[in-house]
Amino acid sequence: MHGWLDxxxxxxxxxxxxxxxxxxxxxxxxxxxxxxxVEAYAGDQDPASHAFRGPTPRNTAMFGPxxxxxxxxxxxxxxxxxxxxGPEGVGHAVLLRAGIPTxxxxxxxxxxxxxxxxxxxxxxxxxxxxxxxxxxxxxxxxGEIRLLPGEGETLAVRATPRVGITKAVDRxxxxxxxxxx
DNA sequence: ACGAGGATGCTCT
DNA sequence: GAGCATCCTCGTC
Numbered sequence: 672m673h674g675w676l677d678x679x680x681x682x683x684x685x686x687x688x689x690x691x692x693x694x695x696x697x698x699x700x701x702x703x704x705x706x707x708x709v710e711a712y713a714g715d716q717d718p719a720s721h722a723f724r725g726p727t728p729r730n731t732a733m734f735g736p737x738x739x740x741x742x743x744x745x746x747x748x749x750x751x752x753x754x755x756x757g758p759e760g761v762g763h764a765v766l767l768r769a770g771i772p773t774x775x776x777x778x779x780x781x782x783x784x785x786x787x788x789x790x791x792x793x794x795x796x797x798x799x800x801x802x803x804x805x806x807x808x809x810x811x812x813x814g815e816i817r818l819l820p821g822e823g824e825t826l827a828v829r830a831t832p833r834v835g836i837t838k839a840v841d842r843x844x845x846x847x848x849x850x851x852x
Numbered sequence: 853a854c855g856a857g858g859a860t861g862c863t864c865t
Numbered sequence: 866g867a868g869c870a871t872c873c874t875c876g877t878c
Binding site: 792 | 870871
């Protein structure tokens, strides 16, 4: 399943996640978004990656097989989720930064505590789907959180520098799906 | 629309 | 002890 996720080139994989669906079976009602913004992190080739200096207690999930979910806590407050890619052991991952809510809107507004800005940021996306550190290391193929095919529409994609980092700031490894008019 | 500042706790040096 | 792959609120324009 998702055979292309184990490709060596995480920068090529990242934009292919745009338009895919991310479905959560956490809680009573399923929730789902279409992935709209991602960033590539290239393991030991990438000073901005959590895996840059090799395995640690926090980042072990990054060195698992492609299709593993890596969840970490950001700024002591928020959870952020990544899709592990590449051959097992390389530490590549794609940060999921934003999604368009499609299923379970009521549950997402409950979890977010507001009616707007439900999943337009990495911490907000994880919160809307009910994803926490308890999901770190699970498979995105057969678990509570799943990566599913999109509708197959062709998306216009814009590449920009990554957000919120202080190292390797020049690499245009953030990919945003342009909303068609 | 945009920017500054504070909240908050874990990870690794 | 420093440094975060962030979010929210409250100011301005």
